[in-house]
Amino acid sequence: MVSVASWNINSVRLRMPIVAQFLTEQAPDVLCLQEIKTVEETFPFEAFNALGYTHHAVHGQKGYHGVATVSRIPMKEFSRHDWQDNGEARHVGVELTGAGQDMVIENVYVPAGGDIPDREQNPKFGQKLDFLGRMTDWAGKIARPTLIVGDFNIAPLESDVWSHKQLLKVVSHTPLEVEVLKRFQDAHGWVDVGREFIRDPERYFSWWSYRSKDYRTGDRGRRLDHMWASPELAAKATSHTVHEDCRGWEKPSDHVPLVTEFDL
């Protein structure tokens, strides 16, 4: 059995106490973090080592973005892509080399895309679409069983948002983004593992904005985080859990961790 977690942590240094709590309580084999907001030189390697997570692949950046994958089972860095073609740290890939060997885990932080869903008025929106376009080209060439996880910054289904109607023109849920994400999915035949276990139209959120006193008020969440697998790998998934309680922890991230278990 191999378990993999994904969590947009919004500063790994500030959030290390709750990361430690999560790893102690849930003990996933592999943890993929997004928005670590630090460079490799100041990544808390020792804190992860002390928790038994002695294998690391860190693609950091000063102040913004940044991803890291840590593991308590053997793995090694496999790839680093710059799908935005601008030097931002938004991807790191690893391959497991012990249990679950042959499995590749791609950890990605898709650009949020700014506020206006129009690439003419808002270059960030265009960059988001282009990032996904390059990811789609890459996905068409994958030759190994792969799990891609992370903050996709898109909630594709109506049941992935608190109000489909009110979010149709809000970046993350526009029909154009949903279409571009679908093209990415079709390029490899990715299976949306989370939705295999929490089936549409059941409510599934992974993010709640900081901009409200209590995130529970109105439950205005979105599913921005995903775990998608190659078909042969998805067939081996045995469970999937959304740890919503972490949103209510001390000094929380605005995202919560997802965990998938595989019978490998």
Add this chain to the structure above:
DNA sequence: ATGGTGGCGGAGCCA
């Protein structure tokens, strides 16, 4: 229609 909060780093950018 608007503004609401948070992190980094020490102003303004990003989300």
